[in-house]
Amino acid sequence: MNAQGPKAHVVVVGGGFAGLACARALAKTKDVRITLIDKNNYHQFQPMLYQLATAAIGTDDIAASLRHSLRRHANVEVKMAEVTAADPKTRTVTTREGKSYQGDFLVLAAGSQANFFGTAGAKENAFPLYSIKEAQRLRSRILTVFEDADREPKLTEQGALNFVIVGGGPTGVEMAGSLADMIRFTMSREYTDLAVKHAQVYLVDHGHALLGPFPEDAHDYASRVLQKKGVKLRLGIGVKEVAPDRVLLSDGTSIQTRTVIWGGGLSASPLSATAGLPRGHGGRIDVRPDLTVEGFPGVYVLGDFANIPSPENEFLPQLGSVAQQSGAWTAKNILAEIAGETRTAFHYHDKGIMAMIGRNAAVAAIGKKRHELEGPIAFAAWIGVHALLMSGVRERVEAFVDWGWNYFSRSRAIQILDRADVCHIDWGKETESEDLPSKSVQSGR
Numbered sequence: 299m300n301a302q303g304p305k306a307h308v309v310v311v312g313g314g315f316a317g318l319a320c321a322r323a324l325a326k327t328k329d330v331r332i333t334l335i336d337k338n339n340y341h342q343f344q345p346m347l348y349q350l351a352t353a354a355i356g357t358d359d360i361a362a363s364l365r366h367s368l369r370r371h372a373n374v375e376v377k378m379a380e381v382t383a384a385d386p387k388t389r390t391v392t393t394r395e396g397k398s399y400q401g402d403f404l405v406l407a408a409g410s411q412a413n414f415f416g417t418a419g420a421k422e423n424a425f426p427l428y429s430i431k432e433a434q435r436l437r438s439r440i441l442t443v444f445e446d447a448d449r450e451p452k453l454t455e456q457g458a459l460n461f462v463i464v465g466g467g468p469t470g471v472e473m474a475g476s477l478a479d480m481i482r483f484t485m486s487r488e489y490t491d492l493a494v495k496h497a498q499v500y501l502v503d504h505g506h507a508l509l510g511p512f513p514e515d516a517h518d519y520a521s522r523v524l525q526k527k528g529v530k531l532r533l534g535i536g537v538k539e540v541a542p543d544r545v546l547l548s549d550g551t552s553i554q555t556r557t558v559i560w561g562g563g564l565s566a567s568p569l570s571a572t573a574g575l576p577r578g579h580g581g582r583i584d585v586r587p588d589l590t591v592e593g594f595p596g597v598y599v600l601g602d603f604a605n606i607p608s609p610e611n612e613f614l615p616q617l618g619s620v621a622q623q624s625g626a627w628t629a630k631n632i633l634a635e636i637a638g639e640t641r642t643a644f645h646y647h648d649k650g651i652m653a654m655i656g657r658n659a660a661v662a663a664i665g666k667k668r669h670e671l672e673g674p675i676a677f678a679a680w681i682g683v684h685a686l687l688m689s690g691v692r693e694r695v696e697a698f699v700d701w702g703w704n705y706f707s708r709s710r711a712i713q714i715l716d717r718a719d720v721c722h723i724d725w726g727k728e729t730e731s732e733d734l735p736s737k738s739v740q741s742g743r
């Protein structure tokens with residue numbers, strides 16, 4: 299620390315909602331110098347990944363350059379690097395290239411990754427949806443099966459146009475609605491030689507209701523809307539294995555498919571294993587109410603990377619608004635520490651939970667009492683809350699709001715197969731026959 303310059307150096311790992319909100323809030327004071335490290339040079343807006351995966355929007359609609367977002371702050375440096383280890387005692391992180399960054403304060407906000415819960419073959423064969431790269435890969439797979447089946451219609455009999463979504467939470471439900479819309483409104487118009495009507499979306503969950511964290515009416519609403527869109531619900535059934543050409547279910551049946559989309563749960567990103575900090579539920583780092591870690595002065599952990607205690611004695615959910623608010627709160631606590639004042643416990647302002655179930659349908663449970671909204675009014679609430687989240691990242695949210703209303707009213711599809719290289723399918727490769735269950739195997743017909 300020096301008398302003329304900034305009083306402290308803060309190293310922030312992760313430029314998601316949490317890390318970026320923290321860096322932006324800190325950057326307003328000349329008392330600190332900030333180094334923001336992210337493995338990508340952009341911020342990704344995860345709530346709209348499924349729209350990217352279903353080709354309803356393009357990558358630059360939901361990615362924002364971190365350098366551009368922070369360009370007005372001379373006291374922030376952005377470094378694109380993957381942090382592979384941390385020493386929380388000295389508040390130092392080390393990158394894959396072996397470079398180290400040490401701060402007076404260390405903020406870890408490295409987010410989540412898919413949790414496959416040890417399901418056989420899921421890591422190798424399923425498509426998770428937690429980053430832009432994963433959404434691009436999934437979009438390419440969806441477009442690949444349509445292109446391949448258009449060229450060789452017999453592939454439909456091998457389940458080419460079957461899509462299986464694992465998980466009936468918000469991610470699975472939103473993906474199912476969006477994919478069903480894509481098939482109905484876009485693919486049926488663009489693939490005129492192909493019997494697109496044979497395309498089938500399945501949603502599998504071992505629970506008996508969709509949208510678990512929402513009020514009961516929302517469970518029924520989501521089921522009704524998805525079934526109306528033609529989605530086949532397989533509830534109360536678990537996934538035993540994801541093979542390259544099918545998914546095996548706990549009731550002994552299987553579904554032939556080349557596209558299994560994993561919305562089955564999340565855990566902390568891999569850095570949590572090498573961060574030298576106590577890990578709790580979901581591999582996340584257990585933090586105190588003020589977002590610091592017991593025994594490690596100057597270390598803050600936030601957003602999806604942390605188990606943040608809530609007043610109800612549970613943990614706060616993994617949500618963009620929790621992440622963004624915890625980022626701003628961390629900045630406030632760091633500035634308090636620098637000024638010799640006391641840190642305060644994080645107070646989350648709960649705006650509610652919402653899910654968009656495709657065109658014309660959404661549910662929102664607003665406020666602590668979870669007042670339920672459905673249909674267009676819930677859709678408008680979704681747009682409002684997410685525009686606010688987006689405004690933390692981009693200056694022009696009008697484009698996002700425009701997109702929302704376009705999505706509501708008409709198709710704006712971008713069927714560009716730009717990652718064919720990562721999504722090639724070997725149609726000759728089938729699971730060995732002795733591995734197959736004896737009961738029904740559903741093809742696309």
Ligand SMILES: Cc1cc2nc3c(=O)[nH]c(=O)nc-3n(C[C@H](O)[C@H](O)[C@H](O)COP(=O)(O)OP(=O)(O)OC[C@H]3O[C@@H](n4cnc5c(N)ncnc54)[C@H](O)[C@@H]3O)c2cc1C
Nearest residue numbers: 312314315316336337344345381409601602616617618621
């Ligand atoms: C499909 C989907 C839909 C969602 N929908 C909603 C919704 O509708 N509403 C809502 O509120 N929330 C939603 N969420 C949840 C919300 O997006 C997350 O809670 C939020 O993004 C968490 O913010 P974060 O900053 O903690 O982590 P992230 O946004 O994941 O950011 C983590 C950052 O850390 C970087 N990083 C990770 N590891 C390293 C490393 N080792 N080195 C360097 N950088 C690293 C990543 O590149 C990333 O930029 C959704 C999530 C998903 C996946």
